[in-house]
Amino acid sequence: MSGRVARVALGTYRLAGMLAYPVIGPYLAYRSAKGKEDRARRLERFGYASANRPQGPLVWFHAASVGETNAVTPLIREIRRRDINVILTTGTTTSAKLASDRLGEEAIHQYVPLDIKPAVGRFLDYWQPDCAMIAESEIWPMTIMELGQRRIPQILVNARMSDRSFARWQRRPAIAEALFENMAVVVAQSDLDAERFRDLGAMQVSISGNLKVDTDAPPYDAAVFARYKKQIGDRKTWAAISTFEGEENAAAVVHRTLKERDAQLTIIVPRHPERCDDIEQMLTAQGLKVARRTRDDVLSPDVDVFLGDTIGEMGLYLRMTEVAFVGRSLFAQGGQNPLEPAMLGCAILSGGQVQNFRDAYQKLARNGSARMVRDVEMLAKGVHYLLTNDEVRHGMIDAGIATVHEMRGALSSTLKSLEPYINPLTVKARLLPKTMAQG
Structure with missing residues (x-):
């Protein structure tokens, strides 16, 4: 039958x-x-x-x-x-x-x-x-x-x-x-x-x-990286990567919260770059100054958000920071791959909806290289804590690199x-x- x-x-x-x-x-x-x-x-x-x-x-x-x-x-x-x-x-x-x-x-x-x-x-x-x-x-x-x-x-x-x-x-x-x-x-x-x-x-x-652990680290243009690092100077940076709808606004809230305490640059890399025009409009409506990779904008001291609106340059964006929130986990379900930020030396933050990458997150969290957040307020506290505590941040980074090697x-x-x-x-x-x- x-x-x-x-x-x-x-x-x-x-x-x-x-x-x-x-x-x-x-x-x-x-x-x-x-x-x-x-x-x-x-x-x-x-x-x-x-x-x-x-x-x-x-x-x-x-x-x-x-x-x-x-x-x-x-x-x-x-x-x-x-x-x-x-x-x-x-x-x-x-x-x-x-x-x-x-x-x-x-x-x-x-x-x-x-x-x-x-x-x-x-x-x-x-x-x-x-x-x-x-x-x-x-x-x-x-x-x-x-x-x-x-x-x-x-x-x-x-x-x-x-x-x-x-x-x-x-x-x-x-x-x-x-x-x-x-x-x-x-x-x-x-x-x-x-x-x-x-x-x-x-x-x-x-x-x-997971075969993704055995891949090479994402490539990047060393000259472009050096130019951006010079423009950033002493400012602290954090990144929200592979974001879905709602998570870019969460990153904006975090940025405005932290801006009152310290000068910092927020890097946002949406999962779907075709949404970037709408995202930029949302950010500017909140009074934030946006630079975009496709326009080759200068990351001047008054820039609040660097919008990574290109394909294939995750290696560049992740090398510009040591703290990364991985999206599709706070307001969307399933999660995105946390292994690239781990192998590129980032302390990882994520929402709890990571069912599609459960095994990777369990191993990273168990070794102390990833932390889960419940909401935007907790994300802001996590980003601030990691940006201001070098020893904790570097410990998470080292644990992430070690976890990736263990998983190969x-x-x-x-x-x-x-x-x-x-x-x-x-x-x-x-x-x-x-x-x-x-x-």
């Missing part, structure tokens, strides 16, 4: 995609006008290739956005070291830029095809991947079914299952089992993630830890789980004539 329910539900999903196909073009055009799609490469979303398929084995990686792209970059490089070709798909323009900056020609980048049968089928017909690796929690039913029908091994890497997603899948156990049983292996971030994937029907599950090893664990699928492709790639392998 459950199998029949799953077949009907997935068949309905397939039919809905087919019916929606004619109106998707105008929808993507609308998103392009908003800057959320790459107009010049829109056909990639329908499965049309804009690059040549190289000769030899090919692994398809999919990473939805910036965080997932960062996480799988070291794994992609390891696959390339084995002479296996890689195509990386992402879903956002920001992650496409990051892929270009970080990987260059090491991987072919395409936008992920829409999860409808014609687009996915066209993509798979052209690229014919030998294996598909999907990062974290991207579950697209049509893509999974199409890969399953073609007997292409599909693997979830750095896999996690949030509380909300797990509850949603539990309400549809037959569908969950019909999809997750297609996974050749799930390489989970934590024991809890592994248990959840097993409960939902995944047959082979291993545990690696996910890359080697992941590669071990992938050996049955990667080793045969390595042999096949290295048996190819050199001219063909380079094509």
Whole structure:
């Protein structure tokens, strides 16, 4: 009975995609006008290739956005070291830029095809991947079914299952089992993630830890950093990063509270830079002077807030401070990645809604490198305390760096789980004539 329910539900999903196909073009055009799609490469979303398929084995990686792209970059490089070709798909323009900056020609980048049968089928017909690796929690039913029908091994890497997603899948156990049983292996971030994937029907599950710990520290422009540091001078700084709606206003409240006690510069880096015009308007309405990275504004002594409105420069913003509040945790739920500020030498503050990064926060908090705040008032007190207590701040920084080092090893664990699928492709790639392998 459950199998029949799953077949009907997935068949309905397939039919809905087919019916929606004619109106998707105008929808993507609308998103392009908003800057959320790459107009010049829109056909990639329908499965049309804009690059040549190289000769030899090919692994398809999919990473939805910036965080997932960062996480799988070291794994992609390891696959390339084995002479296996890689195509990386992402879903956002920001992650496409990051892929270009970080990987260059090491991987072919395409936008992920829409999860409808014609687009996915066209993509798979052209690229014919030998294996598909999907990062974290991207579950697209049509893509999974199409890969399953073609007997292409599909693997979830750095896999996690949030509380909300797990509850949603539990309400549809037959569908969950019909999809997750297609996974050749799930390489989970934590024991809890592994248990959840097993409960939902995944047959082979291993545990690696978080690949984000094994990534390089975010890069930065040393000349730009030096210029800003000179402009800041002796002022204290703190940063609110990866913020969501409401958290920028919280940062403004903190700034105005602390401004009465000491000269300081607040750095705000929203998770979605397209919101920055509205954020600047909100800040200036409160009487705060705003400098923006995209305008290359000078951080003069009267500047209150430096608005980080660029993509791919988190390494710059975090190096400009030693105290970082990590957003999507105070007024939005789920949390954002705390590992980058930890590895770059920041004492970490966060709201309590960090379910998506529970394991990382537990380890950081247990070692004394992250502190949770309940509200804006507590955030202001935490920022002031850390800015004025060098010994405590540096102790948290040292603990964060040590915690990151303790957590490393996910890359080697992941590669071990992938050996049955990667080793045969390595042999096949290295048996190819050199001219063909380079094509």
